[in-house]
Amino acid sequence: MNLGIIAAFAYGILAIVGGIIGYVQARSKVSLFSGGVSGLLLILSAYFQLQGQSWGLTLAACVSAVLVVVFALRFAKTRKFMPAGLMIVLGALALVVMVHQLVVR
Numbered sequence: 001m002n003l004g005i006i007a008a009f010a011y012g013i014l015a016i017v018g019g020i021i022g023y024v025q026a027r028s029k030v031s032l033f034s035g036g037v038s039g040l041l042l043i044l045s046a047y048f049q050l051q052g053q054s055w056g057l058t059l060a061a062c063v064s065a066v067l068v069v070v071f072a073l074r075f076a077k078t079r080k081f082m083p084a085g086l087m088i089v090l091g092a093l094a095l096v097v098m099v100h101q102l103v104v105r
Contacts (some may be wrong), residue, residue: 004101005049007094008060012042014090015067034070038063055104061098064096067091 019035022028041063048056066092075084 007097008046012039013092019046064095
């Protein structure tokens, strides 16, 4: 198992948990839906990578990049580190790992 798979799986779990927390705290259905969909896409991309499908890593990198941009916009608006700043940092870290694996391939 390579780092791209681990990064996609971990960031996917984090996105799902974050969506659930957003729903519980603020009753935000948007957080629940977006966290669930993006997290599921990241977990599925990790699964496809495990099955030898190289496009899974590309999917994971694209989803991670979109999440980083979305959370950067949210951080710019709220100036609160939690949750937007944390998701930017962790998403950027995951994205760097994924892009590195895409380049090295």
